[in-house]
Amino acid sequence: MSINRARLDRFISERCQINRKKVRLLLAQKRVSVDGIIATDISQAIDKFSVIMVDNKIIQQNKPLYIMLHKPVGVVCATTDEKHKTVIDLLGELLTAEEKASLHIVGRLDLNTSGLVLLTNDSRWSEQLTSPKSKVPKHYLVTLQNPLSNEYIQAFSNGMYFSYENITTKSVTLNILSQHQAEVTLTEGRYHQIKRMFGRFNNPVIALHRTSIGCYVLDEHLKTGKSKVISIKNNREEFWG
């Protein structure tokens, strides 16, 4: 059983294949521990990363994993794909096969977008980062085919109506860096959002690169196609970057 949140008695019952009455007995006899502390409450909440022992034998011990990857163009943000290399294929020897299988992608990038991709097995962390309520800013460096003008700034800030989904995008910050380059900051992730927003000006995106997600900034020393294990920030202020 892979769990995000569960009751201790239910977890032990399923994992050890014993009925709840026997689980209650184990707890009463102080034979169960959660994160090194003897557990007695049948309804104690546990999660995927709680270390659970019965009679000093480990019955659950999952390590939270947080990976930063520098995605190249041409690699797909999926766990499997018949045609293209996936971000999981790029992890190489960094993790075991079992660890790789436990990962999910935190905010996908298109096939022809490069830059920062985060992967984890901790869905509470990824939900915090991707929930629309969190409004975590994501920064992108965009190269355009045609010259930019100040007109774009207001249009991006106002938000754009996409009839296909019947939504108006949240306000987007556009910082013009040069005639053909801009930094775009999104707080949501609509389908092909950046390309479609520039498409309104008939200005094709010729390169798109994500540089950060909240406080997680692509390490400038991490070469294209390479990945590394990172530690996460627990302080909410740091988290938003």
Ligand code: URA
């Ligand atoms: N917007 C896009 O158009 N593509 C991406 O990969 C990310 C944002």
